[in-house]
Amino acid sequence: GAGVSQSPRYKVAKRGQDVALRCDPISGHVSLFWYQQALGQGPEFLTYFQNEAQLDKSGLPSDRFFAERPEGSVSTLKIQRTQQEDSAVYLCASSSLGGLSNQPQHFGDGTRLSIL
Amino acid sequence: DQQVKQNSPSLSVQEGRISILNCDYTNSMFDYFLWYKKYPAEGPTFLISISSIKDKNEDGRFTVFLNKSAKHLSLHIVPSQPGDSAVYFCAASHQGAQKLVFGQGTRLTINP
Numbered sequence: 001g002a003g004v005s006q007s008p009r010y011k012v013a014k015r016g017q018d019v020a021l022r023c024d025p026i027s028g029h030v031s032l033f034w035y036q037q038a039l040g041q042g043p044e045f046l047t048y049f050q051n052e053a054q055l056d057k058s059g060l061p062s063d064r065f066f067a068e069r070p071e072g073s074v075s076t077l078k079i080q081r082t083q084q085e086d087s088a089v090y091l092c093a094s095s096s097l098g099g100l101s102n103q104p105q106h107f108g109d110g111t112r113l114s115i116l
Numbered sequence: 117d118q119q120v121k122q123n124s125p126s127l128s129v130q131e132g133r134i135s136i137l138n139c140d141y142t143n144s145m146f147d148y149f150l151w152y153k154k155y156p157a158e159g160p161t162f163l164i165s166i167s168s169i170k171d172k173n174e175d176g177r178f179t180v181f182l183n184k185s186a187k188h189l190s191l192h193i194v195p196s197q198p199g200d201s202a203v204y205f206c207a208a209s210h211q212g213a214q215k216l217v218f219g220q221g222t223r224l225t226i227n228p
Contacts, residue, residue: 004159033214056215107162
């Protein structure tokens with residue numbers, strides 16, 4: 001597709017359930033990022049992949065959060081034993097080059113996660 | 117600690133006039149700065165960026181200015197159009213750390 005695609009757009013889960021959020025980056029983009037955006041705030045970094053390698057996971061708030069990109073394209077963000085504070089919009093972004101080159105990140109429309 | 121700050125939560129500008137959105141940062145390691153525009157229920161859309169080796173970058177109606185000594189950047193939109201009404205985020209990164217650090221956003225409203 002032309003842009004970053006995320007699914008589902010909306011997810012409602014009960015506290016304690018596990019959820020999986022999918023990101024399909026722009027074709028050929030090496031770098032993939034996950035961000036969390038709380039209401040009224042800017043996006044906050046969660047984790048970064050260069051191809052299939054997870055190079056930075058410093059933003060993951062707890063060990064309940066896990067991300068993978070096994071074949072270097074599609075990525076999944078998994079949240080186990082969800083809690084109410086996990087309610088947020090989860091944004092995925094990709095960029096064309098990794099390493100030290102500055103390239104803009106292009107975002108998907110996000111998944112709005114609501115934990116009841 | 118908020119490394120990137122947008123101190124104005126909202127801004128209202130008349131159509132046709134100039135809109136100026138401001139952003140301050142504290143981390144002197146930042147060397148790449150971006151502005152994103154966000155409509156409701158959509159992801160942020162990249163607008164314009166600037167590297168720290170420059171002090172100005174222009175793309176059509178959008179110009180970004182960088183003042184490294186003041187750790188300040190601004191986005192100028194001229195002339196402002198109704199379609200520019202959105203939330204604008206500034207973001208920063210530095211070499212070796214690909215992640216973006218975002219400000220809190222400024223809601224821009226363009227009045228006819």
